[in-house]
Amino acid sequence: MPSLCRDCFHRTEAAPRRCAACGSARVASHPELFNLAIAHVDCDAFFASVEKRDRPELAGRPVIVGGGQRGVVSAACYVARTRGVKSAMPMFKALQACPDAVVIRPDFAKYTAASRAVRRLMEELTPLVQAMSIDEAVLDLSGTEALHGAPPAITLARFARRVEKEVGVTVSIGLAPNRLLAKIAVERDKPRGLACIGAAEAATLLAGEPVTILPGVGPAFAARLAGMGFSTLGQLQSLEPREAMRRFGEDGPLLVARARGEDSRPVRPERDTKSVSAETTFDRDLSRPAEMEPILWRLCEKLARRLAEKGLAAGGVVLKLKTGRFALRTRHARLAGPSIVPETLYRAVLPLLAREADGTAFRLIGIGAQPLVEGGTADLGDLADPEAPRRAARWAAMESLRARFGDGAVRAGRGLVLTGRPESQQPVHARGKETGSSV
Template sequence: MPTLCRDCCREAPAYRPTCPACGSRRLVRHAELFTLTVAHIDCDAFYASIEKRDRPELLAKPVIVGGGKRGVVSAACYLARTTGVRSAMPMFKALRLCPDAVVIKPEMAKYVAAARQIRELMEALTPLVQPLSIDEAVLDLRGTEALHRAPPAITLARFAREVERQVGVTISIGLAPNRLLAKLTAERDKPRGFAVLGAAEAAAWLAPQPVSLLPGVGPALQRRLEAAGFTRLGQLAALDAREALRRFGEDGPSLAARARGEDSRPVDPSREMKSISAETTFEHDLATAAALEAPLWRLCEKLGRRLREKGLAASGVVLKLKTADFRQRTRNLRLPVPSLVPETLFAAARGLLAKEVDGTAFRLIGIGAQPLAPAAAADRGDLADPEAPRRMARWRAMEALRARFGDGAVALGRGMKPR
């Protein structure tokens, strides 16, 4: 049985409980260990891990990264998770479950910098890296053995060790025959995990699992499946394509195939991002246009900055609002010309907001760019909007001042918070 020591990254005898080279018990054994190439990488409680890295006094304490009492949990360390705290949970619920938690506001610039470090380390392993989020990616290491002089499993173990050394956070790895199985496998041994699932055992492992385990099966689809008598993946996997189509429509055959662990998606580094957004939750519900426009402007500035950093522009804007009773409203508008200038984004979003201001109290507002376009196509100006280049020039001048003197160096009155 092929065996790998995760601490010294060497092959080890299958019959030994510890590594003969370093004495570690962190051994991985699997028949397909040295032949599988698709890996799902997931940083462990990423935001919270970065905060603990920078504040060692918090290592033994539960940490929640999130907004104020009316915000949501962005990340929770594993100590906090043992009490039931989860990402996207309202803060008031999280603090009720874990009253001793240290709550830290998110500091995205710091997390992005760490994510870029990890991305660079990934891209040194293989050109086939597909980011899925700031702290998650899938890699295909086929054909890299000659480059690294080791099979992918050993290369990945070295990578995990290097991330800990250089970035100061831990990762979990799922190694499998395809993207779906790699993602599911990465969840089996967190945190600081290295789990392997081979093609031969995939169907048997999946069969007893609940249907909710499958990515894309949210609460609504889960209820629909359970109402039809499908509670376990093995029941879905037994359906042929025709029966799956009859029962669940055009998505049925794909659903049954994924329940069997089948996934033909390649790892695609060029996969386009579908949208970019920014949102904020208020400390107190807001109901008037005047009160909602100031945070909307600040979000448009943030969105413009994110678009610029990624070399993209908005071909359309999406306004998101969440009411005090957690009902969500969305409106969207296609722009005549792509833009990444906050002033243009705000003008479009402001018009959408005016249609929703009806006395309802809102607890959250968000703005998104969708669909996306290359930044080179943005804000060129035409006969219908000759001022676009001037707006772009003004914004670039403001951003240059902020880069030199700090974010507070220059601001428009519409975005200032009331004292």
């Protein structure tokens, strides 16, 4: 069984419990270990790890990165996670579960700097690096063995060591023949993990797993699948393409292929920002505009912030909706002039939502900016819209107050939840992570 010590990089064809060279127990073994080339790299509890790096006295203590008492958890270290704290959990619930936690306000400038440092080390391994979020990326190391003098598994183990030494955080790595399996693999061994899933074992290994292990299959869709008799990936694997299409629509065959561990998506590095967006997945399908409009407003606010951070503006907006059957709808509208003001973005996207809200149940909603233009051209105003500069000034004033007193200091009424609305109707992010800009 091919094996690799992740501490001294000793390679062997045996499968020892401890490394024969250094005695370490951190030995990775897999039949295809030295033949796999697609890697999913995930920084472990990233925000919390950066904070512990900068405050060594917090080592061993539960750390939560997040907002105030009425905010949510942005990240939690593994100590806090053992107490039941999870990303996107309301802060008051997190503190009930872990009252002795150290709570730290997010410092996104610091996290971005650390993310860029990790990214630079990735790009020394291969030009095929696709960022998935601030703390995750997919790499294709095919054909790099001659360059690095070692198969991808050894190259990645060395990379993990460099990240710990030079950046001060740890990473977990999933290694597989495709992106889907690499993503599933990385979740199997955290933190500081190196897990493999090979092509030969994929279907059998996945057969007993719940359908929720597939990225994008949230609670609502999982419940619908369970109602149809599909709770494990093995049950989906048995479907023929025609039957899959009959049951699940156009995306049915793709769903079955993913249940078998098949994924043909290439790793696509993109240097320039192509789009900036914000989206969220509901914990139950929604169909009424009144339920979705406050959520859409909050997404417009997030989009506006992301545009401002990148020095960009929206020349138009894109509404993204995904139905309960996973059918995707996108609708576009041009703006009268470039903008980074949520009110302007919301006014443009709201009619698109009204036209699509025909009783269809949706599981996801999102808004994107397209095309992107230079931020300096935004909200200048003209004869057709002389109020644009005033709207921009109001938004800037609100953001200034939030920066000083917290996100809850001032809120727009249209973003508030209706009184008496059940908590179960609140939107939650799939797997606790919200998607952001594509880079």
